Amino acid sequence: MVISPVDLTLLEDQHSSGAYLKRDLQIVRGEGALLYDADGQRYIDCVGGQGAANLGHCHPAVVAAIQRQMADLMLCPELFHNPVRAHYQAALCHAANMPRVFLCNSGAEANEAALKIARLVTGRRNYVSTMRGFHGRTMGALSVTWEKTYREPFEPLIGEVRHVPYNNIDRLAEVVDDSVAAVIIEVVQGEGGVHPAQPGYLAAVQRLCHERGALLIVDEVQTGFGRTGSLFAHQQDAIQPDMLCLAKSIAGGLPMGAVLLGERIGTLPPASHGSTFGGNPVACAAGLAILDVLQTTNLVERARTLGDEVLAHFRAHLPTAVREVRGRGLMIGLELRGKVAPVLKALQARGVLALPAGAMVLRLLPPLVIDETDLWHAVHIIEEVLNDAV
Numbered sequence: 319m320v321i322s323p324v325d326l327t328l329l330e331d332q333h334s335s336g337a338y339l340k341r342d343l344q345i346v347r348g349e350g351a352l353l354y355d356a357d358g359q360r361y362i363d364c365v366g367g368q369g370a371a372n373l374g375h376c377h378p379a380v381v382a383a384i385q386r387q388m389a390d391l392m393l394c395p396e397l398f399h400n401p402v403r404a405h406y407q408a409a410l411c412h413a414a415n416m417p418r419v420f421l422c423n424s425g426a427e428a429n430e431a432a433l434k435i436a437r438l439v440t441g442r443r444n445y446v447s448t449m450r451g452f453h454g455r456t457m458g459a460l461s462v463t464w465e466k467t468y469r470e471p472f473e474p475l476i477g478e479v480r481h482v483p484y485n486n487i488d489r490l491a492e493v494v495d496d497s498v499a500a501v502i503i504e505v506v507q508g509e510g511g512v513h514p515a516q517p518g519y520l521a522a523v524q525r526l527c528h529e530r531g532a533l534l535i536v537d538e539v540q541t542g543f544g545r546t547g548s549l550f551a552h553q554q555d556a557i558q559p560d561m562l563c564l565a566k567s568i569a570g571g572l573p574m575g576a577v578l579l580g581e582r583i584g585t586l587p588p589a590s591h592g593s594t595f596g597g598n599p600v601a602c603a604a605g606l607a608i609l610d611v612l613q614t615t616n617l618v619e620r621a622r623t624l625g626d627e628v629l630a631h632f633r634a635h636l637p638t639a640v641r642e643v644r645g646r647g648l649m650i651g652l653e654l655r656g657k658v659a660p661v662l663k664a665l666q667a668r669g670v671l672a673l674p675a676g677a678m679v680l681r682l683l684p685p686l687v688i689d690e691t692d693l694w695h696a697v698h699i700i701e702e703v704l705n706d707a708v
């Protein structure tokens with residue numbers, strides 16, 4: 319029996335938790351920066367798996383690496399050594415210029431590990447994070463997240479968190495004292511509305527952390543893997559995090575997360591942290607494939623030039639519905655004068671999928687492999703929809 323797409327949508331809703339507000343669209347196939355619904359209707363994907371699809375959908379190198387590894391070994395808990403993990407850890411540490419890594423399965427889990435490790439290493443309890451910062455939905459990661467609607471229903475969370483305004487070093491200096499284990503911060507705030515760090519800000523944050531004995535946790539879950547025009551966004555800010563948290567695009571679309579550990583962390587005590595699926599060989603094989611593609615093609619540089627062009631274009635032809643254009647590389651936010659929800663709906667009807675970042679910001683995270691024609695077509699449609707919106 320063949321069930322129609324509409325009935326399958328109903329079936330999915332019937333047994334889903336309800337935690338997600340889903341769009342009226344069923345995706346069945348993806349290739350590069352294009353997605354297709356059950357009727358074969360094509361969409362230009364500027365959601366990019368919420369940042370997990372920097373290499374696009376079903377990148378052939380990633381698919382091949384996964385298929386090869388699946389045939390050999392799908393599971394290998396870190397009770398044992400594994401050659402794929404060995405290669406992957408070396409490649410990732412080398413790429414990030416950090417000596418060690420803890421592998422896990424998601425962004426929240428990476429931040430969660432980093433928060434624990436910060437307490438372990440410093441013997442201090444408190445954390446400082448930023449207003450509009452987003453670090454995940456588990457209890458620890460949620461504690462350092464800003465958005466009250468995510469946080470408040472679950473309080474009490476970790477109490478020892480101070481949130482300070484982003485891009486404001488004086489306010490940070492007021493709260494980082496000898497009780498603070500770590501400052502956790504994004505290089506471009508993603509969920510919080512696409513706010514890039516101003517030049518010099520992160521270097522000042524790092525200096526302050528060093529002076530006061532706090533660790534610097536840089537959350538690059540969304541900005542990592544070429545998104546902003548360098549392999550990792552913080553490389554443009556010339557800083558060296560004590561811990562670097564990664565996930566989303568890390569394994570070409572498979573679930574994986576990582577915490578890179580800097581010199582000030584050293585090695586962790588045995589059994590101080592762990593994860594059953596962490597360091598999974600299939601995810602590691604996919605991770606190796608995406609690193610290889612990013613390091614041997616011009617995709618990262620292309621993200622920077624294309625991003626610059628798109629930002630310049632929007633700024634030069636600012637639709638009246640737009641208050642401000644922000645971004646770095648192919649991480650682009652248009653702050654609107656009104657709500658973003660109807661704009662997303664209108665875009666979808668015109669074959670372009672995009673993201674919100676809060677209620678008023680239209681966020682674009684197209685796969686870095688997007689065809690230039692498709693990208694400019696999407697930009698054009700966005701302009702038309704935004705010009706219609708007022």
Ligand SMILES: *Cc1c(COP(=O)(O)O)cnc(C)c1O
Nearest residue numbers: 424425426452453454508539540
């Ligand atoms: C998405 C995101 C997270 C959470 O990642 P999950 O894999 O959804 O847990 C954490 N930090 C940032 C900056 C993110 O964008």
